[in-house]
Amino acid sequence: MLIKAMLNIYDNETDHLPTINSQELTDQQVLEHMHAIRQELGNQVVVLGHHYQQDDVISLADYKGDSLQLAKEAAKLEAEYIIFCGVHFMAETADIITSENQKVILPDLNAGCSMADMANRKEIDRAWENIQNATDEKIIPITYINCDALLKDFVGQHEGAICTSSNAKKVITWALEKGDKLLFFPDQHLGRNTCSELGIELDEMIVYNPNLQHGGVTKEEIAKAKVILWYGYCSVHQGFNINQVNQIKQQEPDRTVIVHPECNYEVFKASHMAGSTSYIINTIKEAPAGSKWAIGTEINLVNRLAADFPHLDITSLSPYQCLCTTMYRVRPRWLLESLRSIQRGKAINIIKVDASIKENALKALDRMLNIS
Numbered sequence: 001m002l003i004k005a006m007l008n009i010y011d012n013e014t015d016h017l018p019t020i021n022s023q024e025l026t027d028q029q030v031l032e033h034m035h036a037i038r039q040e041l042g043n044q045v046v047v048l049g050h051h052y053q054q055d056d057v058i059s060l061a062d063y064k065g066d067s068l069q070l071a072k073e074a075a076k077l078e079a080e081y082i083i084f085c086g087v088h089f090m091a092e093t094a095d096i097i098t099s100e101n102q103k104v105i106l107p108d109l110n111a112g113c114s115m116a117d118m119a120n121r122k123e124i125d126r127a128w129e130n131i132q133n134a135t136d137e138k139i140i141p142i143t144y145i146n147c148d149a150l151l152k153d154f155v156g157q158h159e160g161a162i163c164t165s166s167n168a169k170k171v172i173t174w175a176l177e178k179g180d181k182l183l184f185f186p187d188q189h190l191g192r193n194t195c196s197e198l199g200i201e202l203d204e205m206i207v208y209n210p211n212l213q214h215g216g217v218t219k220e221e222i223a224k225a226k227v228i229l230w231y232g233y234c235s236v237h238q239g240f241n242i243n244q245v246n247q248i249k250q251q252e253p254d255r256t257v258i259v260h261p262e263c264n265y266e267v268f269k270a271s272h273m274a275g276s277t278s279y280i281i282n283t284i285k286e287a288p289a290g291s292k293w294a295i296g297t298e299i300n301l302v303n304r305l306a307a308d309f310p311h312l313d314i315t316s317l318s319p320y321q322c323l324c325t326t327m328y329r330v331r332p333r334w335l336l337e338s339l340r341s342i343q344r345g346k347a348i349n350i351i352k353v354d355a356s357i358k359e360n361a362l363k364a365l366d367r368m369l370n371i372s
């Protein structure tokens with residue numbers, strides 16, 4: 001597994017997710033045991049739940065939010081065990097910024113991120129060499145926080161920074177003031193949409209595809225470009241399309257379309273509003289009663305917003321289930337087993353980022369926090 005090549009991940013009993021006899025407990029019993037053990041463990045444990053998690057998992061979360069928000073919460077706490085109900089890059093980030101005596105647990109080691117998997121360190125190193133050979137201009141690398149620890153380490157080494165969907169404008173502005181060109185990975189859509197908002201024309205951006213020879217671009221194209229975007233995307237937000245936006249606007253002109261900036265450029269431009277997960281949540285919280293919304297983001301969050309704000313008319317932008325399948329790997333049964341392992345004194349699925357990687361990754365994180 002790629003994550004094991006990058007990090008020191010250990011399991012005191014096994015490197016694989018423990019199996020649970022499906023006949024052992026009913027779904028309801030799983031939830032009851034899960035909450036009972038959580039209460040028994042008290043302050044020894046804190047459970048973090050990403051917004052995209054299913055409701056049964058969120059019900060146990062002490063804190064819920066996006067990946068960076070949750071990692072920052074974890075850094076403030078003294079709990080020995082941090083169970084991160086998210087995906088592997090989120091657990092890595094939590095380990096990077098928490099203290100050495102804290103242990104970050106990912107309930108299912110297979111809970112990855114398809115976007116994060118679209119860029120690895122070997123590919124980035126090769127691309128960096130190709131780009132450097134094509135231009136003498138100064139290039140600043142920026143990585144979206146949705147990436148593995150080795151890419152955070154890369155930007156830390158090369159005077160770059162990390163960004164989130166909330167602070168991408170500030171970080172990209174900083175990068176272009178500091179250098180001549182920008183290498184943005186792994187999400188091309190966030191990079192393109194943000195740069196466009198900052199006044200950079202589409203013809204000043206190129207896409208570097210690591211699956212093609214020389215990235216599918218020429219030296220001349222690299223030399224001409226102001227922004228080099230990595231060929232990566234979120235499989236959930238890639239599912240929204242311009243036809244869905246146009247149909248809503250034509251059939252229900254009183255319904256506001258709000259989307260995440262990981263959506264493609266056409267969807268981003270055609271929607272009434274666009275912003276990070278926290279932006280979407282806050283917008284809905286402040287919306288007037290009776291207002292109608294079509295939200296372009298992960299379906300668990302959309303459904304939760306609809307349930308939490310019944311005075312609003314909330315629907316998904318897409319008629320299909322836009323589910324983050326890798327996030328969905330964190331099931332109540334696996335969360336229960338994480339709690340049981342702590343109860344037994346043999347915690348499993350601990351995520352540990354190597355100290356040499358953590359040092360430069362922290363530099364990149366600190367730069368982001370200082371910028372924003």
